[in-house]
Amino acid sequence: MTKLFSIIITAHNRDRYVKYAINSVLSQTLKDYEIILVTNLNIPGLSNIIKIIYDNNEYLGEKVYKGFSESEGNIICFLDDDDMFRVDKLERVNSLFRFFKGTIYYHNNFATIDDKGHEIRVKEDYLKVPPYASLYTLNYPIILEHTHTTNIKYLKRLNANFNSSSICVSKEVINENVKYLRRIKAIIDSFLFYSSLKMEGKILLDPERLTYYRIHDFQTSSGSTQGVNEYKKSLSNLFSKALEDSYVIKEMLGNNDIVDEDITTYFLLYNIFSGRKINGNLKLSKSTLKYFILSIMPYFIREIYIKGQFNRRLRY
Template structure:
């Protein structure tokens, strides 16, 4: 009898219609259901999901925390698959996603991390003209070998989970594959975009998000081992500190993160914390902006709201 090879983990923190569609997309796969399992992790009760679980042999796990780390940890602990596929509650899988993942990991014993491209969609499943891509963008595009996931390290992370899984894969001795195949739908919520808020509120929102990112990255940096993962993490940390210093200036908070010339030179020497060379020219633009008086930065940030 075939054994379960893939575990799909779908966390949800509040009742919503998107999660039902996400679950259905994980069930409506070309790969035989014998080869994978679906674990839905909730911090609330949902009779519709319970009904779907009874009909489709879905595992429903209740974790009474909104934070994602405990949800992932508990799901991984009970998972039976060798490979973990993540699916955010508002994203969708292409029907052939799991069959592709199954074949790639089955045929390559050294593969530990696979990242696929995604199609951006709106709340009505209509395509959106967005094309961002990076090796660690979007958890729903990430598949990872379970045995390289360190639960203790994961428990220390509170944001940037996609980046975390990419970095620990770099730390492993395994192979990483970045395929150009589109296998995931990424839902772009325009209604919750930070660019819709204005002025001070926009700056405050960005600051709160960046501070959360920074805390997680500094935790990661403390346990990362390989040169590449540490270079990328340090580069990302410096980038966030530059952004946060500008935001603190704009908000006149009086707080600043210490950065010396070595940090700046290191940052400029690395193509990008996202490992995307197309981002590199923006570093020089950002460093010019960083050196400008606050009044000019305010004009720049206000202008960015309009484009």
């Protein structure tokens, strides 16, 4: 029987929080959904209440593809194993999809929680999100039907392509781009955002904080906390994957230059965190200029920046 929502949860080598994620879906006020967990782990006590797909591939794109292939819902929502949904999220998403006919991409705001699930109210400009992410938050809903380059840049400043646990899409968005999805290694959120730009339909940004974004020591998107060297290594690995993913997305969009700013950002961040000097033809913008300047600074200055980021990573 077809469901309204399919919730795809991915977990790889980490089961510490996954039951909290699952329970946040089971507690939803709207019950017309299915939960699909794609994992390489044996997690007891779940097989009777959700679909479980065992997959050893470490890359997110293949995991999401496996979950999507088994999905029955018309609206696909995503949930990282360490995040949670607010109890009324699906009910609100359903209402908005019904009210704004033709919505294909939805992104809600998020609240930040700590390891124990307590909300964190961080006063300074760092939330342990990746150092390239904007921290601007939305105060009012935005609905876009016709996207242009200027609108896309504005949406990205509003984090429209950040945090897959805040994203729901119509099934057609993934159906149209499956062959590219399977090549994505890390930045599923950006892939989903750009995939929706290929299609006719509405993009909806919701200011409601319907997702709980967990900050903890095992967060892959924010770097290892096991010392500065491990921090650099983990983030350079992430940026390398994100750079490869951005080229896949550019190919998907027919080599459209709207992804060039992302490519430049990941390219420069990889150079900064890896300590390597890789040459390339860069298209600099106001947002990437600071990374370019930092990338050509002497080694000790780059180390000061990295240590500063690492110390903030440890602060909360």
